[in-house]
Amino acid sequence: MSSISRIDIEELDSDVRIREELGVDSLMAMEIVATCEKHLDICIDEGQLYDVETIGDFERLIVTIYNEKHGSKN
Secondary structure, eight states: OHHHHTOOGGGOOTTOBHHHHHOOOHHHHHHHHHHHHHHHTOOOOGGGGTTOOBHHHHHHHHHHHHHHHHOOOO
């Protein structure tokens, strides 16, 4: 997310609001999603993104999808 939003990684914590604070627009969001899908071998349904507001929300979604596909390591 840091490379796409051009925000220093040090400024990214779980409470940062993706749209409002980082200025991530829909095109940037789709680029972030595509990058995660490619690197993690997952598929993120667009409907799953509606409730994502913060970096923490996005992280939890990604972990859930990853664990559903690849099995939880817990």
